[in-house]
Amino acid sequence: MAAKDKKILEVKNLTKFFPVKKDFFGTSHSMVKAVDNVSFYINKGETLGLVGESGCGKTTTGRTILRLHEPTAGEIIFEGNNITEADMKPLRKKMQIIFQDPYASLNPRMTVGDIIGEPMEIHDLEKGSQRKDKIYQLLEMVGLNREHASRYPHEFSGGQRQRVGIARALAVKPEFIVCDEPISALDVSIQAQIVNMLEDLQASLGLTYLFIAHDLSMVKHISDKVGVMYLGKLIELADSEEIYSKPAHPYTQALLSSIPIADPSESRKKKRIILEGDVPSPINPPSGCRFRTRCRYSMKKCEELEPEFKEISIGHFCACHLVSE
Amino acid sequence: MEISTELFKPLNKRTPAREEAVRPSLTYWKDAWKRLKKNKVAMICLMAITLIFLAAIIGPYLIPYSYSEQIRGEEDLAPCREHLFGTDGLGRDMLARVLFGMRISLSVGIVASIINLTIGVVYGGISGYFGGKMDNLMMRLVDIIDSIPTTLYVILLMVVFKNPEVNIFELPVLSLFKGLGASLISIYVALGTTYWITMARIVRGEVLSLKEREYVTAAKALGASNMRVLFKHLIPNCIGTIIVITMLQIPTAIFVESFLSFLGLGVDVPMASLGSLAADALGGIRSYFYLLAFPSLAICVIMLTFNLFGDGLRNALDPRMRK
Amino acid sequence: MNNILEVKNLKTIFHTYAGQISALNNISFSIGQGEAVGIVGESGSGKSVTMLSIIKLLSENGRIIEGQITFNGKDIRNAGEKEMQNIRGNDIGMIFQDPMTSLNPLFTIGNQLMEAILKHNRISKAQAKQKAIEMLKLVGIPSPEKRLSQYPHEFSGGMRQRAMIAMALSCEPKLLIADEPTTALDVTIQAQIMELMKELKNKINTSIILITHDLGLVADVCDRIIVMYGGTIVEQGKVDEIFYNPQHPYTMGLLKSIPRLNMGKERLKPIDGQPPDLIGAPYGCPFVARCPKAMQICDIKKPEYKEVGKGHGAACWLLYTKNRGGE
Numbered sequence: 010m011a012a013k014d015k016k017i018l019e020v021k022n023l024t025k026f027f028p029v030k031k032d033f034f035g036t037s038h039s040m041v042k043a044v045d046n047v048s049f050y051i052n053k054g055e056t057l058g059l060v061g062e063s064g065c066g067k068t069t070t071g072r073t074i075l076r077l078h079e080p081t082a083g084e085i086i087f088e089g090n091n092i093t094e095a096d097m098k099p100l101r102k103k104m105q106i107i108f109q110d111p112y113a114s115l116n117p118r119m120t121v122g123d124i125i126g127e128p129m130e131i132h133d134l135e136k137g138s139q140r141k142d143k144i145y146q147l148l149e150m151v152g153l154n155r156e157h158a159s160r161y162p163h164e165f166s167g168g169q170r171q172r173v174g175i176a177r178a179l180a181v182k183p184e185f186i187v188c189d190e191p192i193s194a195l196d197v198s199i200q201a202q203i204v205n206m207l208e209d210l211q212a213s214l215g216l217t218y219l220f221i222a223h224d225l226s227m228v229k230h231i232s233d234k235v236g237v238m239y240l241g242k243l244i245e246l247a248d249s250e251e252i253y254s255k256p257a258h259p260y261t262q263a264l265l266s267s268i269p270i271a272d273p274s275e276s277r278k279k280k281r282i283i284l285e286g287d288v289p290s291p292i293n294p295p296s297g298c299r300f301r302t303r304c305r306y307s308m309k310k311c312e313e314l315e316p317e318f319k320e321i322s323i324g325h326f327c328a329c330h331l332v333s334e
Numbered sequence: 335m336e337i338s339t340e341l342f343k344p345l346n347k348r349t350p351a352r353e354e355a356v357r358p359s360l361t362y363w364k365d366a367w368k369r370l371k372k373n374k375v376a377m378i379c380l381m382a383i384t385l386i387f388l389a390a391i392i393g394p395y396l397i398p399y400s401y402s403e404q405i406r407g408e409e410d411l412a413p414c415r416e417h418l419f420g421t422d423g424l425g426r427d428m429l430a431r432v433l434f435g436m437r438i439s440l441s442v443g444i445v446a447s448i449i450n451l452t453i454g455v456v457y458g459g460i461s462g463y464f465g466g467k468m469d470n471l472m473m474r475l476v477d478i479i480d481s482i483p484t485t486l487y488v489i490l491l492m493v494v495f496k497n498p499e500v501n502i503f504e505l506p507v508l509s510l511f512k513g514l515g516a517s518l519i520s521i522y523v524a525l526g527t528t529y530w531i532t533m534a535r536i537v538r539g540e541v542l543s544l545k546e547r548e549y550v551t552a553a554k555a556l557g558a559s560n561m562r563v564l565f566k567h568l569i570p571n572c573i574g575t576i577i578v579i580t581m582l583q584i585p586t587a588i589f590v591e592s593f594l595s596f597l598g599l600g601v602d603v604p605m606a607s608l609g610s611l612a613a614d615a616l617g618g619i620r621s622y623f624y625l626l627a628f629p630s631l632a633i634c635v636i637m638l639t640f641n642l643f644g645d646g647l648r649n650a651l652d653p654r655m656r657k
Numbered sequence: 658m659n660n661i662l663e664v665k666n667l668k669t670i671f672h673t674y675a676g677q678i679s680a681l682n683n684i685s686f687s688i689g690q691g692e693a694v695g696i697v698g699e700s701g702s703g704k705s706v707t708m709l710s711i712i713k714l715l716s717e718n719g720r721i722i723e724g725q726i727t728f729n730g731k732d733i734r735n736a737g738e739k740e741m742q743n744i745r746g747n748d749i750g751m752i753f754q755d756p757m758t759s760l761n762p763l764f765t766i767g768n769q770l771m772e773a774i775l776k777h778n779r780i781s782k783a784q785a786k787q788k789a790i791e792m793l794k795l796v797g798i799p800s801p802e803k804r805l806s807q808y809p810h811e812f813s814g815g816m817r818q819r820a821m822i823a824m825a826l827s828c829e830p831k832l833l834i835a836d837e838p839t840t841a842l843d844v845t846i847q848a849q850i851m852e853l854m855k856e857l858k859n860k861i862n863t864s865i866i867l868i869t870h871d872l873g874l875v876a877d878v879c880d881r882i883i884v885m886y887g888g889t890i891v892e893q894g895k896v897d898e899i900f901y902n903p904q905h906p907y908t909m910g911l912l913k914s915i916p917r918l919n920m921g922k923e924r925l926k927p928i929d930g931q932p933p934d935l936i937g938a939p940y941g942c943p944f945v946a947r948c949p950k951a952m953q954i955c956d957i958k959k960p961e962y963k964e965v966g967k968g969h970g971a972a973c974w975l976l977y978t979k980n981r982g983g984e
Contacts, residue, residue: 062843075555101557114548118362118570127566128556161362166931167700174552181556196699197870198947201914201927208924223844230916230925253918267848269873271915273896276877283852284845287813341954342978368674 016086017185017217018074019050023083025066025073029292041291043069045241046083048318051185051234056211056218058232058249060225060264062288066241067221071187074219075104087185102132105178109190111170115162121148121173122158128180147176152206168199172206179210185217193224204231225268229253234324237261240291240299243318247325257327260284260300298330306331366574369650376646379639386636390436399427401434402604410622419628422614432628435608438518438601439588439636445522446529446587447580453526454533455569455576461534462541463564473538480531484524484590488599491520515602521591529587533579540572574651581644585637592633608633660727661831661864662688662711667724669703669710676936680706680719682888682943685962688832693858693865695875695896697911698885701932704868707885708834712749713741729831747777750825750863754837756817760809766793766820767805770827777828792823795860797853815846822853829861836868847874854878872915876900881968884908887933887943890962894969904971906948942974950975 024047026040044066051057059067073080076097085093092100108114115124125144129135135143145155151172162170171191178186188207192200204227210216222228228235229249236246237258245258256262263282270276284303289295295302301311310330318328370376399405399417405425413420419428461472495516544550545568553563569576594600595609608629615625669681681703688694698704709715711726713736726734729748733741745751753759761769770789771782778785786805793801796819809817818838825833835854839847855878858865867879875882876896883893884905892905903909910928930947942948945955954974963977964970 062845072551077551077555098557101555106552106555108548108552110548114552116549116553116567116571118573127553127558131557131559131562168931177552177556196932197872198699198911198914198928199931201916201925202929204916205925205927225844226916226918229918230920230922263845265918267844268918269847269851269871269877271873271876271900271912271917273876273900276873281848281852283848287815287846288843341957342952342974344950344952365674 015053016050017053017088018219019084019086020070020074021048021084021086023047023070023073023085024081025069025078026081039292042241042294043291044073047238047241047243048083049236049243049246051217051219053184053217054211054215055233056220056231058228058235059219059221059238060223060228060235061238062223062264064240064288064291065238066291067238068189070238071106071189071219071221075106075187077106102181103183104185104187105181105183106187106189107171107174107178107191110194111167111174112162112194114174115170117162119161120158121153121160121162121165124162124173125158125176125180128177132181134181143180147180150179150210151176152202166199167195168202171195171203175203175206175210179214182214183216185219188218188220188222190222191220192227193222200227207231225265237264240288240294242299242328243326244300244329245325245327246318247327251322251325255325257321257325257332258300258329259304259306259331298328362574366650370646373646373649376643376650379643379646382635382639383643386436386639387440390433390440393433394430394437397427397430397433399430401426401430401606403427403430412622413624420622420624422622422625423618428611428625428628431606431611432608432632435606435611435629436632436636438605438607439591439633442521442525442591443584443588443640446525447584449526449529450533450580450583451576452530454530455537455572457530458534458537458539459541459564459569459572462538463545463560463568465542465545469538473535476531476534479528482528484528485594485597485599487528488520488524488594491523492517492599495520515605517599518601518605521594521600525587525590529583532583533576536575536579537569537572540575541568544568544571578644578648578651581640581647585640585644588636588640589633659690660687661690661729662866663725663727664707664711665725665727667707667710667726668722669706669715670720670722671716672718672720673936678935680888680935681710682959684724684890686883686890686893688864688866691862691864692881693867693879695879695882696866696868696885697870697872697875697882699870699932701887701935702885703888704885705836706888708751708836708866708868712745712751712834713738714745746773746825746830747828748831750828750830750833752818752821752825752833752835752838754840756814756821756841757809759821760817762809765806765808766812767807770805770820770824773824774827788827789823792827793820795826795857796820796823797849798823814842815849818842818846818850819853822850822857826857826861826863830863832864832866834866834868837870838867839874840869851878872900872911884911888935889943889959889972891944891973892971894966898966898969902966902969904965904969904976905944905973906950906975907944908971910947910949942972952978 023044025044026042029039029041047070049057059070061067069078072078074085076092080093084091087100087104122144125147126140129140129143144158148155148157153169153172162173165173191207192203195203207218208231211218220228220231232249234246235249235252236243237260238244239260245252245256245261252261253265256265263284266279266282270279286303289302297313298311298316301307304311308330316328316330318326321327321332394401403426405421407425408417408421409425410423411417411421417427417429419432421427457472461469550563550567553567591600591607592609595607596613598613600610601607611629612626615622615629619626664687665685667681667684671678671680684707696704696707706719710721721734724734725732728744733744736744767786767789770792771785774785774788789805790801793804798804798816798819812820839850842850851874854865857863858878867875869875879896881893881895882899884891884899884907886907892899892903892908899908900912903912913926914928916925928947933943933946940959941957942955942960945951948955952974960972960974962970962972965976
C-alpha cells in the first residue's frame, strides 16, 4: 500500500516538564522531566509500541501528543499540520485515547449508551434515532449487544468495560488512537480478546495506534515498530522483530531478559540480566546517559556526555555510546 | 458413578461472542434506597418529615381558626377539645399558631437548601475545577464571608430593610414578598449570603479529587468543554454528598431562624414562628407551661428528624461506605 | 508424610449486598516441606481468599463454612485469634502485593524489623539489631546499617518489598506465603525480586506459596502449580506437567492465550467470554460458559477432582469420558 508509508503523526523534540512543590506564590523551583526531547513518527495504518517502566514518561508522551498536557517544547505534526498550538476541538475527532483502567475511565453515573453517545453530542455528529443506531452499531462492533446501552458501567466486568471505552473512542471515527496500557488492568485470559479486537478494528477501519504498555510480549505482538523509553528519554527505536532479536541498548537487553517466560524449560535455560538498583528520580536525573547508574557497561564518557539518538542500521535508532562507536 | 451417556454430549452453546452483562442491574439510587430501607431510624424519620410537611401545608386549613384570629372569651385556655394546644393570652389558637410557625421554619429550610444547591454547588464546583489562582481567590472570599457572625449580619440587614425612608418593598422584585415582613426577608437574605459556604467547601474538595479521574480526561480528550465536564461529569458524581450536606444544613438553618426569632429578631407580629412563640410564652411559664412546651417540642422534633435522616442518608449514599 | 500444610474441602463464603458469594468451593491441596507451590488464577478465582482463609484474616463478611486446615500437624481451622497471632509471623510469614500498606509509615524499617524479631525470639536488643542487619543483607539491601534507621517512604517500591520479605523471613517461618509480591513493581524490579525468591528457596528450607496471575512467574520459581478458576481448583501438578501436559480446558486456554516473544505475528487465541459471577449457590463447572469443549453434564453437575498421574489431576468431566469409552 502506498498510503501506508505516509507519516500520519510526527513528534519533534517533544518535551514536557511538570513543576513540583509550588511555594507560597505559586512558582516552583524544580521540575519533573517527564518527557525530554523525544522524536519519532508513525506511518498511517501502523502501530508504534512504546514501552518502559513506570515513570519513564510513556503515558505523558501519549497525553502530550493529544494535548491533554501542553508541551513544554517541541512540535507535534499531525497529517502534515503543526498542531502544537492549534485549536484542538476539531482534531479531537481524529485523535482519540483508550485508557488503562476500565473502572476509572467510565463515568459511573452515565449509562453505557450515554457514554458512547457523548462524543457525538459534543461534536454534533448524528442526531435522534440515527445516533441511537450508531450507538448500537458501535456496541456490536466491540462485541457487546444493544441491550447493554441502558446499563451502567458497574454492571460489567473489566474486559467489557474496556470494550465500552473502545466504542467511545471509535464514536468520532478517529484515524489515530493512543492506547494507554489498554490491557494491563485486565485478566490474562481477557487480554488476548481485547488485543485481537484492536487488531481487527485496525484492519477494518485503517486505524493508526500508539500502543503504550509495559508488557513487552504483548507490545511485540501488536506493534510494527517499538520504542523503548527510560526516564523521559527515548533510548531505542526499531522494527519490532529487530528490537527483540537484536536489542542494542543495554537497558532494552535487560528489559527483554526480565520478562517471565511461560515455559519452564526455556525459563531454566535463560540467562537473565538482573539490573541493579532502582530508577533514579526524574526530578534530578543522572548527568550524561540517564541509564548509566544501572548500566553494566557504564564508562567515564557516559557520565560526561549524553549519547546521541542515532540510526545504527536502517530504521534502528539507539542512544548509547557503546553502539555509536 | 451412575451418569447417563446422554449428558456427555456437547452442550449447545449460547452464542459466546455476544457477551452478557454479569451483574444484575442495580443503579446507584436503587442501591442507596435498598440500604436506606434497612435503616429503621432513618425510615421512621423520613415518615415523620413527610408528616411534618403535610401538617404544615394542609394543617392550617383543617382547623377552624386562623393563626391571627383572636377569639373573645377564650383567652388562656388549657388544651381542650376545641383548642387541642390551648389558646394564648389574646385568645389565639395555639395549634394554628404552631402549625404556622412550622410553615415559617420549613420555608427557611427550603430557602436554605435552594441556596445550598445553587450557589454552593456551582461556586464550589467552579473553584475546585479551575483550581490555581482562581480557586485561591474564591476560597479566600468564602473565608471572609464565613468570619461574619450571622446574628450581627441579620441585625445589620434589618436596620437597612426597616429603614422607613427607603421602603424596600417598593422595588418591583421585592413587592412580591411584601406580606412576609422585613424581618423574615432579612433572615432569608442573610441565609442567602452565608448558607452556601459549607456546601461550597465540600463540593470543591470532592471536585478537586474527582477531576483527576480518567473519565474526566476521557471527556476532555473527546473535546468536551469545561462547563460540560463540570456539570455532566463532576457534579453528578458528587450528588450523594450534595444531598447529604443539604439534608444536614436544613436543620441548622431552621435552628438559626428559631433562635433569631426567640431573640426578637425574627418574624413581625402577628406572624408566628416557633422561636417567637417560645419567646412569648416565656413570661407566663409558671402558669401556662404548655405555651412553651408545644413550640419547643416542634423545634426538637424537626431538628431531630432532619438530623437523623441526614445521617441515615449519608450512610446510604456515601460512596466510601460502599462495598 | 511431611506435609507442612494440608487443606481439605475448604469452603469460604462472603455475604454482600448483592447476595452470598461462594468464594471457595471444596478446595483441597497440600504443601510439602521445602516445596514451592504457585497458585495461579485470575481476579475472582479465589487465590487470595485461599491464603486469607488459611491465615484467618478474612474480612468481616467472610466465613469458612466447611473444611479442615492442618498446619504443621495441628488443626488450625478453629484456632483462636491469640493462637493465630502466634502462628502468623512466627510459623507463617506473609508478603503482600502492596508493601506500603503493610509497613507502618510512622516507624523506621529497623524498628519494625526488630519488633518482629523480638516478638518471636528471646534475645537481647543488640542481638535483634544484629539479626535485622543480617536479614536486610540476605534480601540484598545495600548498606543495611544505614537503611535500618530510615522510614518506609524513603525506600523505593522494590526496596520496600525486599524489606517486607526480610520481615517475613526474620522469624524463620516454616511457610512463606507471597500474595502477588511483584504485581505493583516494574519488570526489571520484578526480575530482581523473583531472583531473590529463587535464591532464598535454595538457601533456607522454607515452604513457599506464591500467589500470582502470571504463569510466567511460577514457571521459573515453583516446583508445583495449582490452577484456580471460579473458586475451585481446576488443575494441579508439577510445573512441567501443567505446562506441557495440561488436562483442563482452562489451563490449555490460558497457556495458548499468552503471547510469547519467540512467536510470530499469528493471531492470539483468547478464551471467549467473561469470568464467572460467584453470586448464588454454585452448580456445574464454573468454566462451562467459556469452555470450548463443554458438555451437557458440565452445566448441571460439578466435576470431581481426578488424578491423571502422580500428583497431577484436574476437575473436568472430559477426564471421565476417556474412561467411559473403555467401560
